[in-house]
Amino acid sequence: MSEEKERPKLELIEKAEAEKPDPFDPKNLTIELDSTVAAKKVLLRVPCRKPGKSEFIRVRDTPGFTLTCHLVTLDREFFLVAPGCAGYVPQDHLLPFKLSLALTRGDVLFFWPIRQPGPDDKENGWWSSANEICELAKTRWVRVISNQASGMYEAAIAEVALKEPQWPENKSMGDLLKLAFGKNLIDSLDHPILQQLYGQV
DSSP, X not given: OHHHHHHHHHHHHHHHHHHXXXXXXXXXXXXXXXXTOOOOOOOOOOOBOOOOTTOEEEEXXXXXXEEEEEEEEETTEEEEEOGGGGGGSOTTTOEEEXXXXXXXXXXXXEEEEEEOOOTTOOOOHHHHHHHHHHHHTTXXXXXXXXXXXXXXXXXXXXXXXXXXXXXXXXXXXXXXXXXXXXXXXXXXXXXXXXXXXXXXX
């Protein structure tokens, strides 16, 4: 009697298994994307670097988006030095730079660090030519070319009309500096970079 009662249950289970859809059938896996959802790119980091040799760039001409400061360069990485800590950085590592906000044609935002002469520095073709190209890039799309033979940079100017750069209007210079140097700000005497420069680590 119990077998007769169980038989309908078994038949239902077998039927359900037989009717179960193929889990790998593409029509059972396809989803509909909601194309009405608005999205915008979020700026998470602003690198500090030289322009790439194949990049056309512009430099922001708005007052307040250029900064003359001290930087430490270590292993091709830049560290911003707070004025209160400048006296504690070994002088051969404490270098004056001009930071200019730049943008590539692909809308990649970055700070262009250009070395500035110190009190005892002689004229340097690399620094002076970079400063000249930086000024030119405020109104024209340019590509920075390294000329090793002449010891200076040269500028290639875009010959076709390109769209004007779209700068982030909701970010202040302070906001951008924080995105660039949030973890690379030397603002205390126990900063790991200072300890490394003095051989303490």
